[in-house]
Amino acid sequence: MAADGTGVLGERIEQLFRTVRRPNGEPHSNEEVARACREATGETFSATYLWQLRTGRRDNPTKRHLEALAQYFQVPPAYFFEDEQGDRIAEELALLGALRDAGVQEVALRAVTLSPEGLGTISDMIEAIARREARARGAE
Incomplete structure (x- = not known):
């Protein structure tokens, strides 16, 4: 669990929002990501639910929800897990965020x-x- 209480999943989702931006450089909103995930899965996926995942208030999404998030942000689903591959992808995203500066x-x-x-x-x-x-x- 992170010092801020979000846990690995929340940290990883939050990192996606900080790093992966729209073509104009603006961050994605919870609503637009949730809408895309609803459309991709055909399942319930609200902006509130996404906020709960980002902040660690919820930490057990379905496999389809993780796949939809991965598809939206164009990362492999393995990114969301605390293992060697997920850690490597997280480091690469951090580097991309730094390079934007x-x-x-x-x-x-x-x-x-x-x-x-x-x-x-x-x-x-x-x-x-x-x-x-x-x-x-x-x-x-």
């Missing part, structure tokens, strides 16, 4: 031409900065 995208594009050693140096620098910022947040 223009600054990160610029750095990534510039890093394409670096040697493996250069990329290692950049990675070490990022880790050092992340540790320093984490310490600073802990001191607040």
Whole structure:
């Protein structure tokens, strides 16, 4: 269970909403996703039910509901499970979300031409900065 009480399923669904956007960059709404899932499954799937899944208030959707969510967000159904494949997909989504940030995208594009050693140096620098910022947040 996550620190915020949502659990893995809620976290994973929430990550989809944060990361996978409409073509115009706007996030998807609970209502539009629920409507698409209703149409895909022919089963009851309300915006409230989706909100409950996102927040961890419900955590046992049907297989068809998970498949409909996976289809809508274009991820494999395995994404929703806490296992190696689901974790890998979640990491890839987190990377995609970070790449949407223009600054990160610029750095990534510039890093394409670096040697493996250069990329290692950049990675070490990022880790050092992340540790320093984490310490600073802990001191607040």
